[in-house]
Amino acid sequence: MTTSDGALATQVECGTCDAVCCRLPVVLMPDDDVAGHLATRTAEGLRVMARDEDGWCVALDSAHMRCSIYASRPAICRSFRMGGAHCLDVRADYADHRARGIPLTLY
Ligand code: SF4
Structure with a gap:
């Protein structure tokens, strides 16, 4: 097993990952330009990316596990x-x- 973050990091490739970061909460910033149907609000009123029933961001292209709005993805992404x-x-x-x-539980 690799013991340092740097060494392990070289093994990480988005192309072979299940886009697990796209299950994390994505809080939208005022400058983020995201279509309304891709966003929702939390109970506390924060505007966030909506998620599908399996917990992934609704902007994820699940056929390819890639962001479908990559060029205009939110700042946090x-x-x-x-x-x-x-x-x-x-x-x-x-x-x-x-x-x-x-x-899997949602964050
Ligand atoms: S906007 Fe794109 S990069 Fe950001 S969580 Fe959604 S699918 Fe992933």
Whole structure:
């Protein structure tokens, strides 16, 4: 097993990932230009990306596990670092739940 984030990060590729970061909450910023049907509001009133019944962002192209609005994706998605600590954490959690057959919970 790789012990440093940097070494493990070289093994992370979006093309072979189940887009697990697209299950995280995506809070929309005032400058984000997202179509209304892709967004919703939380009980607290925050404007966020809507999710499908399986927990993925509704902008995810599930046939290819790619963002369908990549060029205009929200700022929080742009700042998410592939192979960063948060990426590695959500990948590990996802892999653990899948390996144990535990239903995935939403954040
Ligand atoms: S907007 Fe695109 S990159 Fe952001 S969570 Fe949704 S599918 Fe993923």
